[in-house]
Amino acid sequence: MTAGGGSVLRPGDWVSFDGGEHQVVALAGTAVRLRSAGGAESVVLASYLMAAPDFAVTGAEPLPVMEPFGLLETLPESARAAAVQWQRHVVEVETGLPPGAEPGTVARSEYDPISRTVVERAQAKADELGVSLRTVMDKRSRYARQGLWGLVDQRLVRLREATGRADARLVAAVRQVLDDQTQVSTGTRSRVIRRVVKLVEDAHGEGVVPLPSRNTFYRLIDALSTGRHTFGSAVTRRQKANRPTGPFTPTFADRPGEQVQIDSTLLDVMVVLDSGVTARADLTIAVDVATRTICAAVLRPVGTKAVDASLLLARMVVPEPMRPGWSARLRIASSRMPHRQLLGIDARMEQAAAKPVIVPDTVVIDGGKVFISDTFIRACERLGISVQRARPRTPTDKAIVEATFSAINTLFCQHLAGYTGRDVTRRGERVEQAAVWTIPELQELLEEWLLAGFTDRRSS
Template identity: 30%
Template sequence: MGAGRGLLGLAPGRRILLNAVEWIVESVEPQLGLFVLAHADGHVESRSIRWLINHPDARMAKEVKAVGSGPGTQPRDAADLTPEQHRRARIRAEHVLEAMTGFRSGHPSRAQPGEPRPAYDPDRTTLTERRRVKVSELKAMPPQEAEMLGLRFMSLRTLERLSSATGESLLLACADGRWTRRSGGHRSVTEEVREAIFAVRKECKDRARIGMAAKHRLLHQYMKEQYPQFPTEKIPSRTTLWRVWHEWFGPGGGRQRYERSADEAEEAGVARRVVVHRPGQVLALDSTPMPVKLRETVFGDTVTATLTLALDLYSHSLPAFRLTLQSDTSVDVAMLLRDVMLPLPMREGWGEEMQWPYPGVPADVIAEFTGCGVAALPFFAPETVTTDHGSPYKNHDLVDAERELGCNILPARTLRASDKFAVERAFSSIKTLLFEHLLGFTGADVADRGADPEGDAVFTLAGWNT
């Protein structure tokens, strides 16, 4: 994207200067021609790409190296600060911005009541005059308040030095470097000890779970076998090993079988979360007992149904769902996939607002193909299907049907809720927004159940399926 000011790389995380004010691109929706800008003070705006192209003063911000980052270390980030430290650094940055621009927010469009103050009016004072006034103002502050905010020793030279930073870089420059001081490392962890620690971790991965004391003995054993001349007194203590282990490999609170599966997934290159780019790319299937008692159609008895959902992970829409008596089967799941691929006909009494909008395809073409009007419910051929390890989803007939449809099968890992977090959240939203307001709601468990949910049931299974 060029506008006579160089190339504008519109991507999440990039920094853009608009009227000399720095903004961060939070997200981009090219299919809608929109993007979201976020300011350092938390203000968020949604703009169109056309607006950015025609902006008179838009350019990319220079990449400024984070303050306090050294070679081989992770740069400091605002997330490293506690809420109190963030507040104190924000106050310091506001003083610097007021000396630079006359406004504590850094721009006239976000002026606070009473700004600019006469001594900081940019139309009547110079930059050097404002800095000198700011130094005098800070020196006149009560000593305890100035010391708490770190403004006691802010001189004219300090204000000049901080003026080169903007946005988050200014916030980090105003943060005390001692707040995010990094460890100087462990001098006792030499190359030989490092090799031994990784060897012990590899050995422990395939063994039963053991404590740090046993790992420390294995460390001594490895050093004695591989490096007999290495002094025993220079081997790190158990406390040092515990600290190094937590820094390098994390707390390690998981069970052994799941730690092994996570390591195997990382080695295979599939440990990262799937990134979805288009509708129908990944379809998540799951089932749960419906927390509302229903009436059976023939005899009117109270029954429990199972709700099976199909969730598109791109749009988070529900292309199809099914209610089955008691538990679902592989045939029910296969019919659910069929519902996902077929359009839903318009029903009597539905207005035009319920009709599906077709981007790029005339509605008459789809209506001629289906033989009727189509409701506003997505339908597509799923590319990848994500399921859990329940028996209906592992059935050979269902697997054959999915392969016949050309679907890739991506089972969720055992006890990994993050693999199907979206569909689990959909179940929770449906319960909160719908089921809790219906008669016959059973609650989360038996202790939270009503006096007689079976007697309160009024809805029928056939009524829900239609």
């Protein structure tokens, strides 16, 4: 039970209460049984006892300290061995025998606790090891307080600040100036030093805060700017500053449809539109988190509409029909999926491809106008689907669908004619290849590739 001031009230403690001294006999829930110095016993509520004006814990033994066994495992083997060796010496000074001595072993004369005092035994150990008496006595004291951990070389566990001995006010000023560099053009460390000095002198006065040498100033700035790209790419610096401050938590789902992530991107493949103009196709996909299945994919010219996103939801909840020219191995009857049971549920499964029908419970979207439109939201409400919006500029909230786009570009698009790739001209523009696909042709080819990949994965 915790008493006022952070002390712990335990049976056996003496407290000052009601003008006298009382000993705590027992604790039961919120009640405290007290025995006065004269032998009279009473029971009071702990809240009443601790709220008394004259209450104080007058006599209590210190709480036992747990030896940090886990920290010993983090030390190098040589450090642990040295601590264990010192333990043998300290125990021999205290008891006359080293730990683990056989029964009947006689203590050496210089360590005999009957004929030698503690100081004499400690001096004998100091002479044996070639150290000072103070060293041995210090080891005894630390072993009594901390156990084996007290015998560890403290230089190995000493914590050091990355900022060294720099003044805390100077460190705060450096951090502030580095934060201010996020949205400005990349400069040099000398510019940061000048701004830090001016900031410190304006806030505390000239000469009040001690300033380090220029080389130490450089080391301090390097230590505080690690990983921030303060003196590197401005784009990378701003992207890192926009990352969420909380710990990154991976997305988990235990069953199909529990969470489905939806997003759109431009494919690196040129297509011919109905008007004869060439452009890149816009791909919208839905990925199930639990099974990593691409539930549906829709290709449209640049500028996907809200109705296209709604169509994606509709295609997710119906079987994918086989199309002329597709291999028979893509049929659901040829896969490991329970075709007979599914056929009894929906007759359309007879001519369906081997794509699972996954009805989503929740879809994760970003702030794109297509997904936050009334048309898409109403479609989700009609199907009983919850909508979860990702945080702004936080792609990790839907990392699975983001990674899937990269896989499609790598494993599918780069093997097609019309692939634009990453080639750039001197002006920084993409080298556009000749378009040979229409949107329907590329859509059918993509669906066949996705089904083949799903079938191969399920049969492996």
